[in-house]
Amino acid sequence: MSTAAREFERKAAEKSADLVHRGIVRWNIDQYDTGVGRGKTRFADWEAARQRCHDIKWEAVNHLDKYLLQFEQKVKENGGHVFWAENGEEARQYICEVAKRGGVKKVVKSKSMVSEEIHLAQALEKIGVEVVETDLGEFIVQLRNEPPYHIVTPAMHLNRQQVSKLFHEKLGSQETQDPPELVAIARRWLRKSFFSAEMGISGANFIIADAGMVTITTNEGNGRLSTSVPRIHVALTGIEKVIPRLQDLATLWPTLATAGTGQPITCYNTLMGGARRPGEVDGPEEFHVVLVDNGRSELLADLEQREVLHCIRCGACINACPVFRNIGGHAYGVTYPGPIGSVLEPRLLGLKEYQHLSFASSLCGACTDVCPVHIELHHHLLQNRRNAIHEGTHSAGERLGMKLFRWTMMSSGRFSFFGSLGRTALRMIHGMGLAGTALDPMHPWTKEHAALAIPRESFRDLWRKQNGSR
């Protein structure tokens, strides 16, 4: 078992037993479900929306070179810079260089999961740049020195008392039980940074090929301020985020908002296509788009799993997942939690160390049901499991066990015999009052379940009795 796997089991066990935590997540998910239920009624045909989103992403991902090149050309025509980063290291290096050249002392960041994926903040801090998270949820977890709990709602695990105490300790504000006042505290505090930072870093919900623009889907306004006031704007994105046309946003914006939060559309959908043009009142002087590969082109080459790149990071699968509902976002220990993370992270970080995320699922399929772009997430979990076995990462003991299982099941005679033997042995052990104890071979089951009554006869025994043998 890898270190990451062991850590996951420890955290998952801890959270699984935490009833208070379970209640908080349940409450949050209920709010979400109600909102999304309402939001879907605005659609005449939600399934049509899913299909259209799927078609847009399919077109983009299956012609990724064409659309990325078109995007790059347009951005450059408008005076922007495009950097293609093989991995996190190259992306960090490039951004740090831009910061150094620009004399940047402070960065304001709007939400970017890719920045978490590549651990960008730490790299900037190392070269003496202060990084300020400006999305309220991200700001809160940054103050707590914690990673985001969820890709859309980073601080869903906290209540107002915790936020009040946090602000009091870290910002010196007055404690308050009033959420609008807490938001006002954050607004006053962060405003200072918007107007003193030299660089703003954003993610990109989509990058548009025919317009050469990056778009962010937000509610608070921090994304707009971060990319309007500072002198330099860096947009960080995975290569898979490209879409062919501006027109596609008429489909994607409302669907993403509905699946993400239940809103008809988010408050601000901002399109940025470069530094300020001559004649514009304000805006950054420099515009950089960093296109990050970091394993995505490998996923692209895998025909079975290419569609995982269709993901629009709405978070619907995370909210639908019963495993997430019980262990929460931090237990995963990786950037992307929930089903999308359980499929993606073992591919990005390696099956050897992270396959456990694909195994820690009951394969219920709720994720596949809700995905607005029709990614068959639970099937991909199965494929990751198969690939992990093929890579030879499992113990010889387990492999032998499976061979024995197959050998037994290849013959009804052996199946019957061993079944009968097993039941007899179990009935004997249980008869001695050892059911549920450590000496019970069913102990892995009885750790969490009341002991099973073992029948004396199998179905085939009963059938034969009733109908004679065949």
Add this chain to the structure above:
Amino acid sequence: MAAADNPSRERILGRIRTAVQTLGRHHDGPAGPMFAPVTDPLDRFQKECVANITECTVTANAAASAAAIANVLASLPPGEIFVQDAPELRALVTSFKDGRPLRWSSEGPPNEASQATITLCEALVAQTGSVLVSASNGGRQATVIAPAHIVFAKLEQLVPDLEAVMARIHERGIATKNSYVCLITGSSRTADIEKILIMGAHGPRRLIVVLQTG
């Protein structure tokens, strides 16, 4: 960026090109219209504004529009207002004497402590009660910086739905002429604390649309 400065570009592109030589699995299904058509845009726009907490005032003429704007300003604390320097707004602002300090977009970006901004817009969208703005509407900060944002719009700027507004962006070259375009729907908000919806995070707490029909 010269090829020598970004050697990974060719490597990444190479891998992508090889991969997409074969098309991936496609999920087939009906992809008809997602939304019912908008039948009464003005009515729909107003209803959506109520739902997303945009204050929409429909006026018949310039005089009524000026009065509506003056009314809003009267409800705000004293302080500078920032106005997009456009002929319609010059005319409107001249017709009411508010007395407070005024800064035009031709003078530069708004001051951080502006109490309100007044701008035109590129379009209004009935389906969602949205306002489309661009860098041409006084710049980027003009539509996000102050606690109140007043938009002056004309009825002919109202389009029925998102498909129409994206088409308009394309037809009028809004995204080629401007480095910045934003579709605003309601006032700034967050639900990051206990999922409680709170208005006025970093953007305007109040979004006011004065929509002149005549």
Add this chain to the structure above:
Amino acid sequence: MPKVSLFIPCFVDQLNPQVGMDVVCVLRRIGYEVDFREAQTCCGQPAFNTGYWDEARPLAERFVRIFSSAEAVVCPSGSCTTMVQTFYPELLAGTPLHDDAVKLGQRVHEFTQFLVNVAKVTDVGASFPHKVTVHDSCHGLRELHVKREPRELLKNVRGLELVDLPYGEECCGFGGAFSVKYAMISAAMGDTKAGNIEKSGAEYVTAADPSCLLHIDGVLRRKKSKARTIHVASILAQTAAVGGASR
């Protein structure tokens, strides 16, 4: 008389045989001739779900051969039916038996879907005067779209009062090997499910999947809950003549 062939999941055969006998009872009652091909063992799902597709494949091929001559195959488990219908084509892709597997998949039916959609029967003359709630087993629900069928059948059971299960479509947490490998998560999910069953006020929780019921039952009894589990087939096997419920 129309004929069906039974597909009895391996764990039902060994640990929960009464469910199989109840399926036989109901099928005969509605006029079907039932056969049980004793050569059958396991559909291979335990190996498939844990990533051991190379071990699952020969079991799948064996299954396809055993049932290739069957007109209709009925299985009291949504997950095992799904294995054959949904996953055999993928597992046997590129092998000689692939097409046979696809064709067989169309003839394999989950028990409630067989009764309602194939046999076109919704009233099997059953009687079960208790408050019952339905847990929608994941594979059945999401891959086979089993939802309406158990309810239509239960509606016609004399004396049965159907009550809603809060979060009825949420996974119970069994997931096969998951219930042992990630026992604590599985237990938390089971605990949530058990809590909702108690909230529903039902005396019995039923499902079309005996694996879910095994897990839920273990959790309910561990919690010393008053609610009990019973497979849909076992409810339908009850007539006024037979008193009490079997598990």
